[in-house]
Amino acid sequence: MHALNKETPVAVIGAGAMGAGIAQVAAQAGHPVRLYDTRTGAAAQAIAGIDRQLARLVEKGKLDAATHVATLARLRPADELEALADAGLVIEAIVEKLEIKRELLQRLEALCAPGCILASNTSSLSITSLAAGLRHPGRVLGMHFFNPAPLMALVEIVSGLDSEPALAGCLFETARAWGKQPVHARSTPGFIVNRVARPFYAESLRLLQEGAADCATLDALMREAGGFRMGAFELTDLIGHDVNYAVTCSVFDAYYGDARFQPSLIQKELVEAGRLGRKSGRGFYDYSEGAERPQPSTLASTATVEACALEGDLGTAQPLAQRLERAGVQVTRRDGAGLLRVGDATLALSDGRLATQRAREDGLDNLVLLDLALDYGRTERLGISWAAGTRQGAIDAAVALLARAGIGASPLADVPGLAVLRTVAMLANEGADALLHGVASAADIDLAMCAGVNYPRGPLAWADTIGLPQVLRTLDNLQAAYGEPRYRPSLALRRRVAEGRTLHDQP
C-alpha cells in the first residue's frame, strides 16, 4: 500500500490546538493544505501561529528559511466547506461531539470525490459510530494524533467495523511519510494509548488514597525507579485534572463501568474544587510563586553492612546482587527461594502479597519487600515495605544494604504489589487484554506506549522481562488482597503462562 502522493490536497477541519498541528505536519510533508474552521478568522490565525512556530525553528537553526517559506505557501485558509472539495484526504479535528462530527462527515461525503479518505482525529468516539449512516462508511477511519501533533511521533490509525483495510494501509504509509510512527488499532474505547495508560494514573491515585505514601514519594518512585518521564501526580497536574478525569470517565463508561477503569474520587474532588493542575496554579502540587515543592521521603540508616547472603535467584532484581558485589559487599550465594538476607532482615521482591501476609505464610521473619525497578543495575531509588512484625533493626539493615549499592529506599505502607510493580503489572494486564481483544498487535501496543506517552519500555515487553509467571502471580495476589475484579488477570496473560510463551510470541 502506498502513501498519498505529495500533490494530493489535504483538508484539515477545526483550527484548534490539534487541527493547527496536523495542518503543519501535512504541509511540512509537502502537501497543499486547506484549513477550515466555523469560527471566522480561526484558520488564518492558526496559520499565523504555525508561521511563528516555524520562524522559531529557523531561529534555532532547526529548519532552513526556504523550507519555512515553502511550508507556509502550502497552507491556505478556507472560508467555506465547499472549498475542500478537491481534497484526497480530509482530517477533522473539530469539537468532540458525535452528532456534530457525524453531520460534518455526511456533508463531506456529499462534497468530496468518492476516493477521498475521511479521517477523524477523535480521541474517544467510535469510528464505527461516526461512519454509520454514510453511504460509504468504508472511507471513514481514525487518524489519531497526539498533542502537540508536530512533536509527538505516534499516530493511531483506527479502523471501524466497515473501514477499508486498503485505506488503513494508505493512511499508515502516509503517516510514515509524514515522519510519524503509525500503529494500527481497532476502534474500541480509548484505542490503544488512552486505554492501556489508564492504570498508570489509577494505581498512583489509589496508593495515595490508601495512604501508601505521599505524592512526591510516589512520583519519585515512578520516575527514578520506574524510569517514567513523570510520576502520575506531576503528569496529571500538567495534563489538567479536568481533561484526565474526563478521559477516565469516558473510558469507564464506554466499558460499561468495568472496575478496571474506575475513576478516582480524589481526582474528582480536585476537579470539583477547581484545582486543575498547573493551569489553575494548583493541583496535587502548588504552583504559586514561592511555593515549596515537597521532597520524596528517603529512609536514613546508621547501620553498617559488609555482607549479605543471596538465596537462589532474585529474578528481574538479580542485577542488584552484582551491584552490591561491585560496591564491595560480600555476597554469599546459596540455594533458596530468591531472598536476600542481611543481619536478621530478609529482603524479597514483591509478589503482590502484603508483606505481613507473606511473612506469615512463608515463615519469613523480619521481612522487607522490594518494589520493581526498570533497571536494578542503575536505579538510585527503590520502594520498600515491611511486615507488621519486622523489627526496626532489620529495616535499618535493609536500608543500609541498599545504600551500599547507591540506592535510596523510599518507604511505602504495607500495600499489595507496592508502587512500580503494581502499576507495571496493571499496564501489562491492560495491554494483554487489548491484545486478547484484537485491538492491536503486541508490537504496536508497545510501540504506541513508547511513542505516544514516552514509556521507558513497552508494557508487554516489560512483563516479558519480569517474567509472565511473576506478573500473573502479582495480579492474582492483588485480586485476592482486594477481592475486586479490577485486578483480575487477562485471559491472555494466564493462557500465555500456561503455554510457556511470552506476550510477544506469535500465537
Ligand code: NAI
Ligand atoms: P479545540 O477546541 O482546540 O479546537 C476545535 C476547533 O474546531 C475550534 O477552533 C472550533 O471552532 C472548531 N469547530 C467546532 N465545530 C466545528 C465544525 N462543525 N466545523 C468546523 N470547525 C469546527 O479542540 P482540540 O483540542 O484541537 O481537539 C479537536 C479534536 O481532536 C477533538 O476531536 C479531540 O478529541 C481530538 N484530540 C485532542 C487532543 C488534545 O490533546 N487536545 C489529542 C488528540 C485528539
